[in-house]
Amino acid sequence: MTVADGKTTGRLPRAVYERELRRLQLELVKLQEWVRSEGARLVVVFEGRDAAGKGSTIKRVTEHLNPRAARIVALPVPTDRERTQWYFQRYVAQLPAAGEIVLFDRSWYNRAGVERVMDFCTEAEYALFLRQCPVFERLLVDDGIMLRKYWFSVSDTVQEQRFRDRLEDPRRRWKLSAMDLESITRWEAYSRAKDEMFRHTDTPESPWHVVESDHKRSARINMISHLLSTVPYHAVPGPDLELPPRPPSTGYRRPPRDRQRHVPDAAAELAE
Template sequence: MQLNEQDLLDRVQRELTDSYDEELEMELEDREIDPFTKEVVERERSAEAKEERRLYFRELFRLQAELVKLQDWVVHTGHKVVILFEGRDAAGKGGVIKRIVQRLNPRVCRVAALPAPNNRERTQWYFQRYVSHLPAAGEIVLFDRSWYNRAGVERVMGFCSDDQYEEFFQTVPEFERMLARSGIQLIKYWFSISDEEQNARFLGRIHDPLKQWKLSPMDLESRRRWEEYTKAKEVMLERTHIPEAPWWVVQGVDKKKARLNCIHHLLEQMPYEEVAHPEIHLPEREYHDDYVRRPVPAEIIVPEIY
């Protein structure tokens, strides 16, 4: 459904409010952040909106608790996991990645978000720069975009030749089967949004000073080439959906539901169970008569502005 100008402006404001609101999580209770002044404002939410928000956070925290159990199981069993997040710009990949890693140990679960290849990397085997980021036993690696750049942005923007593009499709199924044979579980997600939804999210980023950095010239050009990206995505899904590493499509128009659905599905992909841990006891603090704490020099203390 095409939004009129006023509806679109209202939508942008709600998106900004939700963004700041969620970053502060439940600390703000039912208060909101004004997207322009960045101050806390008191606004009335409908009873339905309040209940939806409570349900969202309740489920998010519950799923994050399960992710902690999954993390413990991965470490305990030495499991190796790679999760790819692909989708159009502003499809919500970064949002779900953030919620997945939010409560986890960064030494166990890490994010690989590789920049464009440098001159040396362009001369390497295409998959070479990704291999160094693969997990060892007891690790989870989340790729915020991946080797599928070749099937998407590189194809649409003309950064690879037709021969390189075809070679990618010949190689990637075997590459992923090699990962599976080596004991790496590969899970691939495509975040799907509508034309209208991407347009609204881009406008939201334009008006949000904390998110303008997310809009690169490449992102803006991708907006113009929507149809070319659609064709490239359809070819990619058709040619790289294999039993060892199938694609899973997340409906991403509603960002909050997409996050919950993706995390819930991710948890179902592994037969994890709660790992027993020894009971933790805080040791008694030792005191020594000859210990005297030295005063901190005033000149190195951070001023207490707040």
């Protein structure tokens, strides 16, 4: 459900969410097969606040896709050599070939976000980025790449709660860094940086699409639904496959089990 200002209200019941997610994931499989058969190239950029739900949405998008043709790109900090290159150069190397989908878990927009706020780039480098980015994206679109950009928006209270959850859960502690915690004290600085970024890079050729993500289930459904609606895909008939009959035995005998090392049956201990 939504209200007039676009904010998502309430939570999708899990059964409703899982049913719709399954339907959308089936459509994503069709989309990928269409991309393969048409030799299309699709780039999806995921940006937004820390803990806004980008990673979990990417996971649902790719869960049932062929990983050989649907890649997630999450580049580390640039090397000393990469710092001397044209800023967009290392991202160009990750762009898709024909029949591929690439999802950027953060992208070249690092320069307009964290690098800007944390003073990891100079004023001149930042200004150059804002001038070059629309041109760079126009070149991608002109060359036939389908470029989709999503900004995941989360409120300060929800972000802080998600940080606390990560801090208290050893399984997710790796998701929390000192840089993430800085985003709490620099909330307004990130807001201003995002507004300035949108002002320069929300263009007719490559517009931004905002995903309200205080409720992750709704955010995932909304983002995937929108992505599918923007690509003119259709179902592509697959090859007719049948399981062949198993041939009769030729006398093979499996070696005795006690000659091999088997992992302990921990599951059996739980069942007792």
